Amino acid sequence: MNRSPTIRDVAKRAGVAVSTASLALNGKPYVSRETRFRVLQAAEELGYHPHSLAKNLADGRTRNLGLITPISLEHLFASAGFFSRLIRGMHRAAAEHGYNLSLHIAESEEEAVTRVRAAIRGRSVDGLIITNPTVTCPYLKDLKRHRIPFVFIGRPLEEATYVDNDNVEVSRIGVRHLIECGHRRIAFLNGPAHFTFCVDRLVGYRAALAEAGLPYEEDLVWQSDLTEGAAYQVVWELAPKHEFTALFAGSDVQAVGAIRALQARGVRVPQDVAVVCVNNTDLTSHFIPSLTAVDLHEYWLGYWAVKRLVQTIDGERTEHPVLIPGELVERESCGCPSQDQQRRG
Amino acid sequence: MNRSPTIRDVAKRAGVAVSTASLALNGKPYVSRETRFRVLQAAEELGYHPHSLAKNLADGRTRNLGLITPISLEHLFASAGFFSRLIRGMHRAAAEHGYNLSLHIAESEEEAVTRVRAAIRGRSVDGLIITNPTVTCPYLKDLKRHRIPFVFIGRPLEEATYVDNDNVEVSRIGVRHLIECGHRRIAFLNGPAHFTFCVDRLVGYRAALAEAGLPYEEDLVWQSDLTEGAAYQVVWELAPKHEFTALFAGSDVQAVGAIRALQARGVRVPQDVAVVCVNNTDLTSHFIPSLTAVDLHEYWLGYWAVKRLVQTIDGERTEHPVLIPGELVERESCGCPSQDQQRRG
């Protein structure tokens, strides 16, 4: 015979009933020592491995976690690295709990709705992780109606369990570092205010200034899309109109746009203006000058999202969010004396 | 009742047998017009959606495709963006054919073996896509023994169906561009020779020179790991010893290391040395000067890998590989007059 052995084959070889074999194989109680041994041995000899689909159908759990990514990723995460680090963290947590990760990528929010529905209808996942909840969250009602466990990555406006960076802290760390370097007039190039993380970061910016007893000047808070070009334009236009010695940028790409604009205006980085940004990426480490950045630890974002989802699946009621702290990675662009020499890497 | 409707509920409501309902719902022949209509209507009214697990168990197909990534991704793909573009392409093709994508990330090759085995044993996938086959390919014998369909991304040494870039063409395109810009002494900073793509690219480099009637000088072919630091060291050391006006780098990160070394030696890019590299990434577009690069179209790499896998699953015998062409993206670093001004982007 060529087909792979089933639990029946194992049971037969061990001379027990199928149900007993099942108990033995799953380490359940009420199986005698010898019986368990015989079953295990038979399984071993036959090269038996349970058929996951059958298992899943029988006990109603799929052991599958779905990742839904609405909105074209290029637009959302400035850098694609975000996505892969996120996924790796998710994967690790999933593996720790015996879950598989399945991907449901959508290019638009409507497509995301479709994918959420399909996942729910087909009962193909035990829970969902959804990145970048927006204001509308059109899938939310489907999720709630079917009571399927889910976790957001990113702070949603609605009440829902989520995992996100502590974005207040993220910008506070960056700005505080500039203050410690002696800067007192620090511009902030933020992202669009409809992202919750941008709102939070403004709070952190103000907090850092307040802590240091520095005044908050609305004129020094700028805003641009997350692209290099948008950042360039904004900085090109606003930089000459204000006095500042440092700039805190909301993303690595925005920082690059800003630096290019400053250089075009004859401003040197970091000598004339120091720069710190959010997102520790390939770009920040390889750029010249290399960029001091706040690392978002996306790996752990993914890791905890899955952890939290598994908790939810297991019925634990845990409403409060998980907030991942950022971490400052010092490089050349902040112009600090303590800049590390990792060029030789 | 709260449980979701099954096909039995549909059958009962439509007044037909379960088997008939199944035929009707799946668009199979031998169902009369009215019967089919009644079944469909009943399904509609009940809000019936087939239970994917049950379906899969019944017909023995999982409709799942597994992606196995051996070897820490950071090491393998210089940039993380590679991974996410690959995945998106895979996802699209999978969606087109009604498959799901499940992730099996391994940090080492041994772990990859474990994951391959687990996937096979649990019958949880219909086929596997494995990135970056190495010389040893330890999972290969498991794959062949169980006759599970699989496709490699990257050219393996063993005989096996794979999808890869046309790496000979990739470097030929890059080098040819430099030649067209008037350069005659072109250095080549390649990656480690144990990667098949590096071997292929050397072939392309030589081909481009030969086509233009330029001599091949072994002294101008350098080699470094795929990191910035390694590239820096090699170029720092070798650059002064040779005469050349252009450099072709095997990756974006290597190009950055090379440029940094050149600049440290007082060589300007692109004025004194023009640079073209492989990998069109965030880094190449945002770097100053922005880097002319050969785009690898990873999206299509992933797309065709899945396409090919599905063909294999469907029993089509298609041994020859799919080769994705590269495409030159012109920017500042090659110093060509036709450089586009996309700064405003």
Add this chain to the structure above:
DNA sequence: TGCTAGTCTCGAAACGGTTCGATGAACAGG
């Protein structure tokens, strides 16, 4: 000795679909 509680084992019934073989009706050709 009789009763109860606890172990161990078993067969059967799920889980929710697909597929196979049988059955009957309608219809064609001879």
Add this chain to the structure above:
DNA sequence: CCTGTTCATCGAACCGTTTCGAGACTAGCA
């Protein structure tokens, strides 16, 4: 009118597990 197809439908078996209820056997205790 008989026979052989083709079409439409049905019931039952099956995919490979888990779980449930029941029965048998063993101790422990009055």
